[in-house]
Amino acid sequence: MIDTIKKWLGIAPGPDYKQLVQDGALVLDVRTPGEYSGGHIKNSVNISVDALSHKLNKINKNQVVITCCASGMRSNVAASMLRSKGFTVYNGGSWYSLQSKIN
Numbered sequence: 001m002i003d004t005i006k007k008w009l010g011i012a013p014g015p016d017y018k019q020l021v022q023d024g025a026l027v028l029d030v031r032t033p034g035e036y037s038g039g040h041i042k043n044s045v046n047i048s049v050d051a052l053s054h055k056l057n058k059i060n061k062n063q064v065v066i067t068c069c070a071s072g073m074r075s076n077v078a079a080s081m082l083r084s085k086g087f088t089v090y091n092g093g094s095w096y097s098l099q100s101k102i103n
Contacts, residue, residue: 015090017101025064030078041099049074064088068095
């Protein structure tokens with residue numbers, strides 16, 4: 001019951017991104033290629049949020065996906081889109097913050 005209340009209030013602990021990656025999750029960076037080339041998480045895949053709906057076949061539906069971008073806004077849009085298509089997905093927020101959580 002307490003955990004449910006914490007979730008509603010947004011104070012429950014988030015997913016263990018490091019463990020998800022160790023278990024084989026795909027880190028999907030949805031920034032533009034230009035942004036991605038300026039810095040990114042090692043072994044992440046770059047598909048911009050604008051191209052994502054046309055490139056869903058590049059993502060394994062049986063693999064957990066963690067989305068990221070510059071601030072978390074585009075990654076949230078991408079996560080919602082992927083969830084609606086049946087993917088298991090977590091919004092990792094900004095790539096820089098996510099990087100510190102998985103290293």
